[in-house]
Amino acid sequence: MADESAHHREAKRDLYGLLGLPIDAVDFRSLIRAMDTAVAKREPFLISTPNVNFLIKSHQNVAFRDSMLLSDLCLADGMPLIWIAKLLRVPIHERVAGSDLFGRLKSRTDKRLRVFLFGGTGDLAERVGEKLNAEKCGLECVGVLNPGFGSVEELSSPEIIAQINASGADLLAVFLNAEKAQAWLLRNHHRLTVPIRAQFGATINFEAGTIRRAPPLLRSTGFEWLWRIKEEPYLWRRYWKDGRALFQILWSCALPLAITARLTRREAKFAVYPDYNDEGVTLGLAGAATAGNVDSLLPFVRQAVIDNKCIKIDLASVEHMDGRFFGVLMAVRRQLARRDLSLTIAGVSPRLRRIFRLNRFEFLLADR
Structure with missing residues (x-):
């Protein structure tokens, strides 16, 4: 029955290919509705949040790419992806960022999800969990675990998985670096009983207040990276490296595709x-x-x-x-x-x- 449900859900996805990435054309309303359905049925539901860094890594790391190919939904978490989609006439119009999703789940008043916070540095997850429960918002923290800096294998011990499963959470929010988080989620996909699983990256820092998030104007115009560098100067190396790689992809792939698409007749009968x-x-x-x-x-x-x-x-x-x-x-x-x-x-x-x-x-x- 669960297998049939999964196939039905897959068939209904409005999924597009964008430079090697799967991206769902989904807005927040339909995303949260799909999450609620998965919670009600207690079905595994893996969400990935591709941004430019994900795009670059997916071209370099097959296992990382596979983690998105095997996800139930892939959200466009990055304005450059929206710009590329427009260039290639792919109808992905709305940025659906993991941090914004976390905020929208918090602000809900009609339904409350139980969340397990996994990862983060120091006591950040514990602080965020206490804050969520003190606010009586749309997220109730039912478990916290900072597993440290071990390997994916070490972070997949039976004790860790059992602690997460025993919490009875509806949502597993993972705060590890992108590659480790995706690898961990994929490795433990069939061992976890928490229905919703997603990597939320820097959200833990925003929620704890240790790093301020960029103002809405910078986020909507694609210049959030400038703010991130101001807040976390060490990130400039990553953004510089990703920016160079993105420029190469645009020049060698996206622009030729855009030109080809505009010169190609599409009226041929199918x-x-x-x-x-x-x-x-x-x-x-x-x-x-x-x-x-x-x-x-x-x-x-x-x-x-x-x-x-x-x-x-x-x-x-x-x-x-x-x-x-x-x-x-x-x-x-x-x-x-x-x-x-x-x-x-x-x-x-x-x-x-x-x-x-x-x-x-x-x-x-x-x-x-």
Whole structure:
């Protein structure tokens, strides 16, 4: 039953591919509604919050990228991602930051979530937990643990997992560095019983008051990084390194994609040609594999999943592919992986292979 629910949820995702990242087109209202549903059903619900640093790391670290590919929702937590989405005509319009999500959950008056605070330095988590309970807000702290600076393996001991699970929390808020947090969440995904899991990064510092968050104007205009450097001067090295890498990605991938998208005709009629056999199903696609044509493909995917069949997608007759279709490929890959089934992509022309490369989704072609 839980497996069917997960597949249904996956099929409903409005998921897009953005330079190798999965990004959901979701606003705060629908996000919180999805979280409440997962809490009510006590279903695992992993949220990732990609920003520029996540984008850069995902191109360098396969395991880190996989942690987002396996997430139930990926939020655009960074204005540069919104700008890139606009450049590439991907309809991601709203920044959904982890810190803002934490604040909105706090401010709710109609429902209260039990939260476990994991990580942070010193006694920050304990202080934030006491503050939450003193305020009687939308978050009730039911557990706190600062595990120190051990490895992912050391932080995954049976004692640590048991303490988190015993709390009965609805939300597990992780305050480790991005790579360690994502690796830890992925490693312990099937051992945790807390339904909502997410890495909230610097939120713990904002909530404790040790670091002031940037004013709303700087956050909305994409210059929050300047404020962060003022508050935490050591961050300039990370922002400088990420900025250089981002410029290279924009120049070598995003701009060529934007030009290609504006020169490509997308009116070609789309069709799906299924071929069923004992080993699986081959879905031959023709025309423009774009957002407007996604609904034509999904019923065939749904039936293949129900029949427990591997899927081969033949793109030999596809003329163009956009971000929404890359999102569908990632979603199909994830649905099949849940059942130990494979997705194979074949018939990729040199022109279409270039589109995969510019979108940083070459790894989808390597899956067998």
